[in-house]
Amino acid sequence: MALTDIAIRNAKPRPKPYKLADSLGLFLLVQPSGGRLWRLKYRVDGREKKLGFGTYPDVSLSDARKRRDEARELVASGKDPSRERQRSKVRSRLDADNTxxxxxxxxxxxxxxxxxxxxxxxxxxxxxxxxxxxxxxxxxxxxxxxxxxxxxxxxxxxxxxxxxxxxxxxxxxxxxxxxxxxxTARLSSDPTRDLRGALTAPKVTHYGAVTKASRVGELLRAIDGYEGQGFTKLAMQIAPHVFVRPGELRHADWSEIDLDGALWIIPAEKMKMRKPHHVPLSRQAVALFREAQEVSGPTGFVFPSIRTRTRPMSENTINAGLRRLGYASDEMTAHGFRAMASTLLNECGKWHPDAIERALAHGDSDKVRAAYHRGAHWDERVKMAQWLSDHLDVLRNGVDIIPISSAVATNI
The missing domain is CATH 1.10.150 (DNA polymerase; domain 1)
Known part of the structure; x- marks a missing residue:
């Protein structure tokens, strides 16, 4: 006979535990202490097993029957309800650890x-x-x-x-x-895969950069007259000659620089493309590095923080120096020295585009081609570095530069 709520409430504790049967294997185990525990008796592979559903009245009679029916459905599909509960607990713990x-x-x-x-x-x-x-x-x-x-x-x-x-x-x-x-087998698919196009596209902006020859000379003269912190001035003076990324410049370490060999080797971990980068140093760049070495060398950061030499200068230092010189962010930035060098080198027509790309440490998806060009253009890059520094000196001194097209037209 099936249980009723009245029969359950009227069940009194006895010296020993006893069962009140419901139906389809569900029963209530009444404890001597008065506790009433729901249990389900079922068989899997011929073996009798029991599964607990909680205590009465926390779990009502109707809820216990629902849980019984769910468990019996698992048994009918060849699954063990006890094992499935253990798996669920494990998954819950994993979910808590896999936020x-x-x-x-x-x-x-x-x-x-x-x-x-x-x-x-x-x-x-x-x-x-x-x-x-x-x-x-x-x-x-x-x-x-x-x-x-x-x-x-x-x-x-x-x-x-x-x-x-x-x-x-x-x-x-x-x-x-x-x-x-x-x-890592913790998710079946990426829920963001269908969100492409949902966001407003940002307007593409470029780093402010001085690229016109006449204005380059003005900038170089302004930097030479900078009256702020010494390392800031040196960093701004060196940047046009080496045109590395701002983070690579401010993290420069004396252990990477061979002034006698006129070479700066930036280790892979400091490079955006995660490959070591060799920077040939012109005579002018070597002279500026030697000036810096007198203050910050012979070990540690080339451009240390003004607060401690255990850290490099702030990422905003060069930009702040340019702002102090009167250049707005849309006119010139620390990153703009790369665009400046790229423009001057490409417009002069003297250098192979691959040599310029290698100097800028831009990536090449073809590893074989990249390895070939690193070797094939090294001598050209050494000459190119010296040419650029000499050209910057000419611009700094205010000599007028006649565009190539104009010069050709004059000779016709």
Whole structure:
């Protein structure tokens, strides 16, 4: 006979535990202490097993019957309800350990030690910051519970503040985290794969750069007259001759620079493309480095922080120096020295485009071709570095430069 709520409430404790049977294997075990425990008796592979459903009245009679029916459906499909419950508990623990933030941190740590493809320190720091913007929205959610709408809502908060580029980049990074979770068997698919085109595209802006020959001379003369902090002036004076990325310049270490051999070898971990970069130094660049060496050498950072020599100068130092000279951010930036050099070298028509690309440390997807051109253009790059420095001296001294097209027209 099936149980009723009245029969359960009227059941009194006895010296020994006893059962009140319901139906289809469900029964209530009444304890001497008065506790009432729901149990299900079932068979799997001919073996009798028991499964607990909680206590009465926390689990009502109707709820206990629902759980019984669910368990019997598992048995009918060849599954053991007890084993499935254990698996569910394991999955729950894994979900608690596999939140978006946990996996994002794991992904960032992996990228820092990813061999030749490892993120540069500045890139890793920026990536970590952007992903942290998602902590308050999807950070605590289990990775396999996050829906496309959850991600879009979180990214839209960044976009709503007008940070369009940050929103775009954060979505890219979130997608990378989800793909990493897929690769490590913690997620079946990337929920952001269908969100492309959902964000407002940011307007493409270029680094401010002085590239006209006449204005280059003005800038060089202004830098020579800079009256601020000494290392800032030296960094701005050296930048046009070596035209490396700002982060590579400010992280320069004396152990990387051979002034006698006129060579600066930037290690792979400091390079955007994660490959060592050889920079030939002109006579002018060597002279400027020797000037810096008298102050900061012979070991440590070439351009140390004004607060401590254990850290390089701030990433904003050169830009701040240019602002102090009167150049707005859309006129000239620390990164603009690269565009300046590229323009001068390309417009003169003396150098092979691949040599200029190698000097700028731009990547080449063809590894064989890249290796060939690094070797084939080294001598040309050495000559090119000296030519550029000599040309900068000419521009600094205010000598008028006649464009090639005009010079040709004059001779016709």
């Amino acid at each position: 978006f933030t946990v996996i994002a941190d794991e992904y960032c740590a992996k990228r820092k030690r990813d061999g030749e493809k490892a993120s540069a320190p500045a890139t890793a720091s920026r990536s970590g910051y952007l992903l942290s913007l998602l902590n308050g929205s999807i950070g605590r959610l289990a990775i396999n519970e996050i829906e496309p709408a959850d991600v879009l809502s979180a990214i839209r908060k960044i976009e709503g503040k007008g940070n369009l580029e940050s929103a775009r980049r954060t979505l890219q990074l979130a997608s990378a985290v989800f793909r990493y979770a897929v690769a």
